[in-house]
Amino acid sequence: MSGTIAKPDRLTCVPSRAARELDVRRGELDLAVNLGLIRTVPDEGGGGRRVARAEIDRLRAEDGFPDALRERVATAGTNEGAKLMDVTPARFTSLARFGLLVPVRFHLNRYRTVVWLYLAEELRQFAAEESNARLLTGRTPAEVRDGLKAGLDRRPRNWRGRHIGFLLRQAGDDPWAHAAAVACLLDPAEVSDVVEDPYERAHLNRCRPRLPAHGAPGSPAAELAQELMTASEPDEVAWFRADLAHTMETARRQRPAPRPAPRLAPGQEPAPGQVPAPASAPEPVAAPAEDRSVPPDHTPSPGLLGWLRRRGRRPTG
Numbered sequence: 001m002s003g004t005i006a007k008p009d010r011l012t013c014v015p016s017r018a019a020r021e022l023d024v025r026r027g028e029l030d031l032a033v034n035l036g037l038i039r040t041v042p043d044e045g046g047g048g049r050r051v052a053r054a055e056i057d058r059l060r061a062e063d064g065f066p067d068a069l070r071e072r073v074a075t076a077g078t079n080e081g082a083k084l085m086d087v088t089p090a091r092f093t094s095l096a097r098f099g100l101l102v103p104v105r106f107h108l109n110r111y112r113t114v115v116w117l118y119l120a121e122e123l124r125q126f127a128a129e130e131s132n133a134r135l136l137t138g139r140t141p142a143e144v145r146d147g148l149k150a151g152l153d154r155r156p157r158n159w160r161g162r163h164i165g166f167l168l169r170q171a172g173d174d175p176w177a178h179a180a181a182v183a184c185l186l187d188p189a190e191v192s193d194v195v196e197d198p199y200e201r202a203h204l205n206r207c208r209p210r211l212p213a214h215g216a217p218g219s220p221a222a223e224l225a226q227e228l229m230t231a232s233e234p235d236e237v238a239w240f241r242a243d244l245a246h247t248m249e250t251a252r253r254q255r256p257a258p259r260p261a262p263r264l265a266p267g268q269e270p271a272p273g274q275v276p277a278p279a280s281a282p283e284p285v286a287a288p289a290e291d292r293s294v295p296p297d298h299t300p301s302p303g304l305l306g307w308l309r310r311r312g313r314r315p316t317g
Contacts, residue, residue, distance in 0.1 A: 011053055012041060018051035022059055023066040024073070031073045031105065034166035048210075049170070075105060075117040084120060085127040087136050095135060098144045099154030101126065102162055106228065108214050108221045114228065116155050156228045157236060160185055163229075167209050175251035180207035182244045185231050194244050203257035 013021065018038075019029040032038045033049070038059065040049035059065060076084060081101070082092040095101050096116065101123070103116040126132055135141065164185060171177035183191045183204050195201050211229055215221030231237045251257075 012043075012050035013053065013056065014050060015048075018056060021056050022069065024070060028070065028073045031075070032069065034163075034169075035073065036169060037069065037072060040170070072121060074120040076120045076123060077115055077117055081118050081120075081123050084123045085136060091136070091140065094140060094144055094148055096155055097153045098147050099152075099158055100135065102158040103155055104159075104162060105212075106159060108225060112221055112224060114224075116159075157231075157233060160229065160231060160236070170209065174207075175247050175254055176203065176207045177209075179244055179247040179251055180204045181209055182240055182247065184208050184211060185229060186237070186240050186244065187230055190231075190237060190241060191244070194241050195248055197257070199259040200248070200252075200257040 015029055015033075016026060019026045022029065022038075024032070029038065033040055038051060039055050040051055043050050059069060062068065078089050078092055078096075082089045085092060087095075092101070096103070096118070101118055104119050105117040107115050107117075109115055127136060135144075164181065167181035167184070168178060171181050183195070191201065191204070195204065212225070213222075214225035231240050
């Protein structure tokens with residue numbers, strides 16, 4: 001049969017290559033993917049998401065490319081956001097801490113201070129709404145002042161709520177990917193409490209999406225970022241736990257987690273989701289570990305003792 005088959009790498013691009021062809025930074029491309037502005041496809045080799053060539057062609061053909069795409073993913077910090085909304089940085093921070101402005105990203109500066117970033121387009125829309133005028137001018141509303149006095153800061157929770165939406169969009173209709181997305185924002189102890197089966201937890205871990213990296217693993221910056229990315233408020237944790245439990249029921253019905261199968265009789269088929277056990281073979285017996293807390297025995301062997309005795313005998317007269 002004649003004809004050729006196009007290679008996958010000619011039909012799709014890795015994210016870094018797609019960013020170059022779309023003339024955007026890698027962080028802008030990742031954000032556009034999260035927002036649903038750029039569609040991705042799974043890598044058949046298990047290497048993460050890829051961007052189809054057809055999707056790149058579609059974006060390049062849009063009016064205003066690439067500036068229009070950049071504007072839709074443009075972000076602003078506190079000072080830039082305050083200028084966009086024509087308010088003071090203090091007023092901007094108050095609105096964000098109260099939860100009226102939802103961050104889309106965050107990073108840690110060299111002092112390990114959290115820098116929250118917001119979509120510039122959303123800030124402009126918020127400022128343009130007539131119903132928000134009282135929040136931008138005059139005295140700060142009493143409910144906002146009372147919340148700030150009580151130490152209220154909804155920015156981490158709002159980021160988690162937004163990011164779980166990003167992850168669930170990428171998960172699609174796969175219940176295991178859905179459950180793994182929810183589990184990655186829960187404390188591991190909470191996940192173990194909801195998903196008691198160790199094989200199911202292992203499968204969840206294999207499906208786990210990548211969260212934004214902040215610093216080297218185990219560093220203070222990475223630990224702080226992990227704390228921000230983990231659900232902490234009781235009602236939030238309860239919501240994530242309930243969603244995880246519900247999705248796990250669906251995942252078990254559709255595709256049980258892989259687990260070792262018991263040894264099968266000749267001709268017997270393994271149950272769905274079970275991996276056939278290998279043919280029986282003698283299991284090696286592990287040598288007991290050496291106890292180094294007890295000094296080694298330096299008693300000479302019986303043969304050596306006999307030789308010493310014979311050597312020590314004196315000839316008789």
